[in-house]
Amino acid sequence: EPEVTQTPSHQVTQMGQEVILRCVPISNHLYFYWYRQILGQKVEFLVSFYNNEISEKSEIFDDQFSVERPDGSNFTLKIRSTKLEDSAMYFCASQGGANLGTQYFGPGTRLTVL
């Protein structure tokens, strides 16, 4: 069964450093998302991406964040200058064209900012 994959599973970085989180969505899906989950809190929407552009973003997704689909398979989230409060699980999700709302999540990348 096709699944969303994410790398790395755990990323440790120093405050102020740039990180890139990588995702490979399900191959025939059209919509791509990033969410985050701070430990003990709910899953929060960051950004949605369709047709090579951002279609929606939350207040969390400020100028420190960017997304890219550099080729036909990868989808990346870049955080330019990490802060302590960026420490969280970051989940990538993808969705096919039908059945809006049916997003399939990857296993997540745990980001720890020291």
Add this chain to the structure above:
Amino acid sequence: QKEVEQDPGPLSVPEGAIVSLNCTYSNSAFQYFMWYRQYSRKGPELLMYTYSSGNKEDGRFTAQVDKSSKYISLFIRDSQPSDSATYLCAISNSGYALNFGKGTSLLVTP
């Protein structure tokens, strides 16, 4: 007022019991209703999807949406220890950005 409210539990039931999990929401524009299951330190796994109102059944799982009360439910019949996880409701008006509840922790004891 929070957009999606969910009792965090924990909820502990014996194996074989019927489990009822619920969420309330505040935005009447929501029309996509999903239930996800999340095991510890894993990604959410889509269980059920409902558009608009009504009931949907899939095996041991039944999802109900009551838009007049802004209330959604997930029922699990014949619960198994492997059902022990955190159950997240997720709601959307557009079908794109999902608003998650905080999740209800369920423990099914043998």
